[in-house]
Amino acid sequence: MTHEPLDPRQLGAYFVLREAVSLLEHQIEQQLHADGDISYVQFQLLARLHHASEPLTMTQLADGVVYSRSGLTYQAGLLEKAGLVARSRAPEDERATLVSITAEGRALFERVLPGHVELSRRLLFDPLTDDDVRHLGDIMTRVRDNLRAQPPRSAAPRKRRDTT
């Protein structure tokens, strides 16, 4: 029952972070849809496949992007239907599905990326100095690592209800 007084500086930083990112996400989402008819989740999946020189399994693909197996199956299904990725059985492990990006997928990704970057620059980086960017990257890397190191959602304590 840790219950420290709550540093208002932290609280402020937290809420501004959430608000800024929410606004950012909303605008980025709009552009991805306008430019390429994809969501940010789909953009991320294409980005991973584009970056990796090898096809990835569903599990590898899911990693930080999606939080349920079926969610990925759904998204992969959409991408496949759109001709942007292809799925096939993995030879070494017949349980696994290999997902690879198609030429169309690469083309779409490359068509969409510049605008995406340009927009994030305008929205996110314009008001920041080089030093800010460095610091932001550094900070968020540590935060991400901390989040990834977090107990996997079962060791999680707390659950109070009915404290009425």
Place this chain on the structure above:
Amino acid sequence: MTHEPLDPRQLGAYFVLREAVSLLEHQIEQQLHADGDISYVQFQLLARLHHASEPLTMTQLADGVVYSRSGLTYQAGLLEKAGLVARSRAPEDERATLVSITAEGRALFERVLPGHVELSRRLLFDPLTDDDVRHLGDIMTRVRDNLRAQPPRSAAPRKRRDTT
């Protein structure tokens, strides 16, 4: 057609930011549901009403939280059904709806807030120094202000398609 080479440092910072916040959001959402059966959007709405000493109109309430009128009507409807807020006609402007937080709403908010803060501290602030927090708050404030100053989504250029 600005098309600069893309500073990899910026790109990296952008993607880490997105990833970290996504992980953060996911965990926070879980806890809000477990602790109070509300979403983060609903938490924000309660927070605003709790903070404001006056009832707010739907429009005031919507501000940075929700991006469509109907979206807010939907959320307000849920909160009202749960007894956490009440809606009434505004006397000075009969078109407007005044939303006020109920005692139950305050109780829920106050019950949920400490855990919310505690979790964000553990997930977000544990790996950060005081200086990091200060800088992060400062950075995101500028970013937020920049985003809010952005042309309201009609002056937006670009729209390329069919550049096949």
Place this chain on the structure above:
DNA sequence: TATTGTTATACTCTATAACTATA
């Protein structure tokens, strides 16, 4: 006419649980 808010509706996305198939 412009603004405030609601409704109807369609759509996207997520997640749980049951299931199949392979290791």
Place this chain on the structure above:
DNA sequence: TATAGTTATAGAGTATAACAATA
């Protein structure tokens, strides 16, 4: 038995457009 993935399905949320009422 455990793991990889899919399917069925239900639920939460969002957004657009049409609408009513007030300014």
